[in-house]
Structures are given as structure tokens and as C-alpha cells.
Amino acid sequence: MSDVDVRPPAAATGTAGAADEPSGVRGAFSALTARMRGGDLGVAPVVAGLIVIWTVMQILNPVFLSSDNLSNLTMEMVPVGVISLGVVFMLLVGQIDLSVGSLSGVSAAVTAVLFVDQGFNPWLAVLAAVALACLIGWVYAQVFNRFGVPSFVITLAGLLGFLGLQLHVLGAKGAINLPFDSKLVTFAQLDFVPPWLAYTLVVIAAAALYGTGQARASARRKAGLTATSQRMLVLRSVAVLAGLALAVWYLNRDRGVGWMFVFFLALVLVANYVLTRTKYGKAVYAVGGNVEAARRAGINVRTIYTSAFVICTTLAAIGGILAAARLAAANQSTGAGDVNLNAIAAAVIGGTSLFGGRGGAWASLLGILVIQSISNGLTLLNLDSSYRFMVTGVVLMLAVALDSVARRSRASAGRA
Amino acid sequence: MANPGGVLLVPIHEEDAAPPHGSPPSGPPPLPTKASRRFVMSSSPPSPTRSVAADAGTSGGTPAPLLSLRGISKSFGAVAALSGVDLDVSAGEVVALVGDNGAGKSTLVKTLSGVHPPDSGTITFESREVSVTSPAAAQQLGIATVFQDLALCENLNVIENLFLGRELRGLRLDDVTMEVRSRELLKQLSAKIPSVRVPIAGLSGGQRQTVAIARSLLGDPKVIILDEPTAALGVAQTAEVLNLIERLRERGHGVIMISHNMADVKAVADTVAVLRLGRNNGVFDAATTSAEELVAAITGATDNEVTRRALRSAGAAAVKTPAQPAGTTADKEGDADE
Numbered sequence: 001m002s003d004v005d006v007r008p009p010a011a012a013t014g015t016a017g018a019a020d021e022p023s024g025v026r027g028a029f030s031a032l033t034a035r036m037r038g039g040d041l042g043v044a045p046v047v048a049g050l051i052v053i054w055t056v057m058q059i060l061n062p063v064f065l066s067s068d069n070l071s072n073l074t075m076e077m078v079p080v081g082v083i084s085l086g087v088v089f090m091l092l093v094g095q096i097d098l099s100v101g102s103l104s105g106v107s108a109a110v111t112a113v114l115f116v117d118q119g120f121n122p123w124l125a126v127l128a129a130v131a132l133a134c135l136i137g138w139v140y141a142q143v144f145n146r147f148g149v150p151s152f153v154i155t156l157a158g159l160l161g162f163l164g165l166q167l168h169v170l171g172a173k174g175a176i177n178l179p180f181d182s183k184l185v186t187f188a189q190l191d192f193v194p195p196w197l198a199y200t201l202v203v204i205a206a207a208a209l210y211g212t213g214q215a216r217a218s219a220r221r222k223a224g225l226t227a228t229s230q231r232m233l234v235l236r237s238v239a240v241l242a243g244l245a246l247a248v249w250y251l252n253r254d255r256g257v258g259w260m261f262v263f264f265l266a267l268v269l270v271a272n273y274v275l276t277r278t279k280y281g282k283a284v285y286a287v288g289g290n291v292e293a294a295r296r297a298g299i300n301v302r303t304i305y306t307s308a309f310v311i312c313t314t315l316a317a318i319g320g321i322l323a324a325a326r327l328a329a330a331n332q333s334t335g336a337g338d339v340n341l342n343a344i345a346a347a348v349i350g351g352t353s354l355f356g357g358r359g360g361a362w363a364s365l366l367g368i369l370v371i372q373s374i375s376n377g378l379t380l381l382n383l384d385s386s387y388r389f390m391v392t393g394v395v396l397m398l399a400v401a402l403d404s405v406a407r408r409s410r411a412s413a414g415r416a
Numbered sequence: 417m418a419n420p421g422g423v424l425l426v427p428i429h430e431e432d433a434a435p436p437h438g439s440p441p442s443g444p445p446p447l448p449t450k451a452s453r454r455f456v457m458s459s460s461p462p463s464p465t466r467s468v469a470a471d472a473g474t475s476g477g478t479p480a481p482l483l484s485l486r487g488i489s490k491s492f493g494a495v496a497a498l499s500g501v502d503l504d505v506s507a508g509e510v511v512a513l514v515g516d517n518g519a520g521k522s523t524l525v526k527t528l529s530g531v532h533p534p535d536s537g538t539i540t541f542e543s544r545e546v547s548v549t550s551p552a553a554a555q556q557l558g559i560a561t562v563f564q565d566l567a568l569c570e571n572l573n574v575i576e577n578l579f580l581g582r583e584l585r586g587l588r589l590d591d592v593t594m595e596v597r598s599r600e601l602l603k604q605l606s607a608k609i610p611s612v613r614v615p616i617a618g619l620s621g622g623q624r625q626t627v628a629i630a631r632s633l634l635g636d637p638k639v640i641i642l643d644e645p646t647a648a649l650g651v652a653q654t655a656e657v658l659n660l661i662e663r664l665r666e667r668g669h670g671v672i673m674i675s676h677n678m679a680d681v682k683a684v685a686d687t688v689a690v691l692r693l694g695r696n697n698g699v700f701d702a703a704t705t706s707a708e709e710l711v712a713a714i715t716g717a718t719d720n721e722v723t724r725r726a727l728r729s730a731g732a733a734a735v736k737t738p739a740q741p742a743g744t745t746a747d748k749e750g751d752a753d754e
Contacts, residue, residue: 223595282576286572286580289570292567293580
């Protein structure tokens, strides 16, 4: 019972590829259905949940799916999404960081004080705040590794302590406005990718997907292994091309795709690559799955824990700075309230297990999309945050319950 | 792949030249040479122990064992888990390490695999004195360990588990080569694994044991330590694992096997080293020693004056008595506070 988890592995990210690589479209489809029947739901529940939420919200308020609102949604979700990407790393090694909210607040405050009050170069201010967060993550890791204090407790202490530090740094004023014409604020509010560049990026993405898939398939064929068929590769790339192009076209009817959202996407892609295609990534999953096995395999478990703490606090800092930039102010409520729990809930709703070793980078994107859609939709309906909390709570509960069912069928199908 | 030929092949020839497994030693009892005296630990009547020196007779010299431990001690607080333990393993030899619960078998294995470095004593590997301070150091030396709990990650698939900690091309994993090598390796071991891309959670106990042993082979180790490899397995799966151990011996690996099952020990081991209460309690030739004698050594039934005298007068020298009476671990308590 020690390996219970809350969500199925995100099959799409290929963390623990189920069966042999299917060949052909039909093979891929039958492998997928077999996997789902075995309880390996992958991202299917999140996507299904998103469709339901979007449908309901659209029925309740026709503005919800408008270009204007969706463009807004993609920007709003970035700060907490970036934080939740860091939380994914912590959850993957089987630990948790409860202080991400406070840390994002401290980083926002430090950036604002250095930039506005002290007159530093804004990028230097950002760099200082991020460096501070790195240091905090390193200190967390030292306490965790040397004294064996559970990460839950360390970061709970951090949650309180850094909330205090945030208030202290902000001083009596309690809020510092960032100049509207600073690059920081325009990046988070006004900078959008020009349409031609957005379409070019979409084409590059589809071509890269095809190219890497093709290279991989031919390498596998040469080695005598089963490989994804040519038709499947083409189909996949065309689907991505069409889907992304449609999204870009729709968003460009209004303001378009924000650079901040592209930044978030890039972070997710890099994290996904690191987790699935590098030695380090395998070590992260191994530590989350079975620490003792990882240690005996010669993995430096302490280093992996340290890296997860540092990545998490660093991304929390970046998320906090983006939140302040989006608001054009760092104040006492930056990173306060529901930021902490939304970031963790997003990772879990997106398919990352609270018990380590399962999930992936895409979980943060999908999870925050669900949470932000609920929040955005309810705001459009003029419902206050009380409803938002309750609905988000129900969705989180549903996600966890669904996974428990999936886990049971996984166990009976021998997929665990 | 550091030494595919030389070091490994020579012992295989020696093994071929030595009396075949299962038949009594052909030559006269080995002289109490320096090597064999160390091996046997007490200068009692000619031992049936198949000593390294006797085996090496064909090649002229007296090659040192691949791995030899001298005076290994390890304490946990006031508990002396090991006191002055010696052990030798040659290439192409299967040494069974037996003993009752708490005899120190697992602790000894952990000192060898770098999990618990010893408090005192020396480890000589390929005639060099080495210190095994971490699992990674043990791996680098060429000592691979398959622990009883297998130490596999259930959330990772067979390939990922096989290559865990030594993935090819760290920054851009070469999963094609890793998959090919995984399939080859499992085929060599005639393993029956449904798919190398299935998570470990979906495999049976025997399949997991096979994956764990295959995993230990990937680093091309010289010594492989198996901690109760057949403990949780059914009859057919046990036979498979025993076949696997014999294949390891044929490939020239030194194998240390911990086991509680005397039938398994008699089936595959060349030499049986008995531990009792953290000390050596004799080294036996598996071919000529009966299971009863082994059990007697494990439980300490031979460990009193009466039986020792009876044995002496009967001239039955099949069992080695320890140099000093076992059970006096208290004198090592000085080492406790490390």
C-alpha cells in the first residue's frame, strides 16, 4: 500500500511507456484503448474535464470562449502555472513544497524594492530575487538532507517565515507599484507575438515533432525494433499543426498569443525534455518511485532532492515576479491566498501523483488550465471567490477520486 | 567492457581444469600452504576445503582470489554485527554464504556493496586493497549486488530499471541502443519478460528477480552478490534462477550467494562459507559436505567440546571448527562508537 498514488501516469509524456511502440494508426488506437481499459488513463480525464468545464461555462456565459477571454485566460494562468511546474518536480521526487506562495511573494517584493526603491536595473533585480530563491531552495535541501526533517514541515516553516519576510521587505507601505512602461510589466501585459511569427513557430513545432519522430522511428527500425508508422507520424504532426494554427488564428482575432504564455510553454517543453529524455529525469522518477533502489543504483539521491528543491523555489520566484508584473505591483497579497494551493492542485489535477514517481511537466499546463478556466468562468458570471474555492475543491476531489478508481483497475491489470 | 578477455578467461580455464563440480577432489588433500591456511582459518586436520591454491595448481602460480576480505568488523551502536570476518571469492566460483538469522550475512553483503562501509578490516579486490565507501564505488570496482528486496523502481519500465544510474548518453538518452541491449541481455539469460517496455509493477516475482540479476550484469561486474535470490520464488522459477547462477559462473564471474535453502546451496555452490553470530564458522566444500554438517555449523551444534572431541576421535574432519568460540561478540563493543 505504500505505492498508492493519486493520478495515473501521464502516458502522453511517455514517463513509463506502457506497451511496445505501436505501429500504424490502428495499432496506436488499440494500444490506447487497451491502456485506458487497464486503468492507465493518461491525460484523458483532464482533457475530458476541460471540455466539460468549457462547455458549461460557454453555456452560462457566451463570452467565455471568445478570443478576448481566451487570450486573457492564457495570460492569467502563467504565473501560477510556472509555480506549479516547480511543484511537479517536488511531487515527482515524492516531496512537497508548501511555501511556493510565500516564496513567490518574497521574490516579487524583492524585485520591486530593488527595482523601484533602490533604482536597480530591472533584470538585475529579477536576477537577485531568483538567486535568493535558489539559495532558499538550497537551504531547504540542506535541512532536508542533513537533518531528515520532512519537506512538509520545512516548507510549512518556510511558508510562515517568508510571508513575514515579504511583509518586512515591503515595509510600512505594503505595496510597491511597478512602472507601466518597464519591460517587466509590458512583457506580462502587452507583449504579444506578431501573427506571422506565431504561425512560423507553429510550423516549426509541427516540423520538429515530425522530424524527431521520424529520426526516432528510423533509428528504431534500423535496430530491428517496432516503430511508429510513417502514416501515424504524419497524422500526428498534421493534427498538431492544425490544432495550434487554429488556436493561434482564434487568439489573433483579439490580442493574440502573449510572449509570457510562450515563455511558459517553453519552460514546460524544456522541463518535459529534461524529465523524459535525460539521465537526470530518470533519476528524478527513480527517487520518487523507490529511493532505496535509486540510491543503490548509484544515483546521488541528495543531489536529486537538492535539485528538486532548488528548481521548485526558483520557478516559484519566477512565477511570483510574473504575477507582480502582470498586476504592475508587488503587494502584501502577492502570492498569498489561494496561490499556494492552486499551484499544488494544478500539478495534481494535471496528473502528478502526490506520492512521487508519476506525472510529468505537461501536468502543470493542463492542471492550471482547468483551475484558471473555473476561476475565469466564475468571475465572468460575477460570482465571488467563495464559489471559485468550492468549485475548485470539487474538481480536485473528482480528480483524486477518479484516479483511485483508475489505480484499482491498474492494479488488477498489472500496471500498478 | 573494460576487460572482456584476459582477467575473466584465465580463471575459466582453471575452472575447467579443476575437478568437475559434484565429484570429490581428485588430488591429495591440499597442503596447508599460506593461501589455504588463510582460507581455512585454523590449523586442524587436512581440510576438504577446495582451496584456491589447489585449483591454481595447473597454472603454476598461486593467484590471489578475485575478492578477499580480512578481519571485517562492523558495529551498529552496541551491536557488533560482524567481528573479524574473512571471505575469499575466486573468478568462476560460486560461494554460498550461509548462516542463521542475525549471523551477519546481509551486513557483510552491505559492506561489500558500499551501503555500510566496514569499521575495520581490509577488502582486497584483484590484489589491490580497496575501500568501498559508496554503492557507486562498488559498482565502479566491479562488485554488483542484487538485494533481497531487488531494489527496482516499480514506476519505471524494464529498460529504465536495467539502465538506472548508467543510462547511455545522459543529456540525450540513447533509448534505442538501451532497448536493443536490454533485449539481448534478457535473451542471453533466457528470461521470459512479456515486454521490456512494461513497468516493473506488471511483472511476477521471478521476472523481477531476473530483471534484477540482468541489471547487475550490465556494468560487466567481476563479482556478483545475490542476497537470497530464490527466497520468494516457486519451484520452476527457482530452477531458472539456479540456471542463471550457473551461467554466471560459466561466464567467469565470482558469485556470492546468500541462501537459507541447503538444497539450492548444494545445487550450485562450489564453496560454502558459514557465518555464525557475526564470525566465521568454517568454510566447506559444497560437493563433499552434507546438508546436515552445514546445518550443524550454522546452528553451532558443533560448537562445544563434546562434539569437537567426538569428531576428532572419529577422525571425521569434514567440519572446520572456528578458531575461537563464537558468541563472544562483546569484545568488539569498543568499536561501537564510531
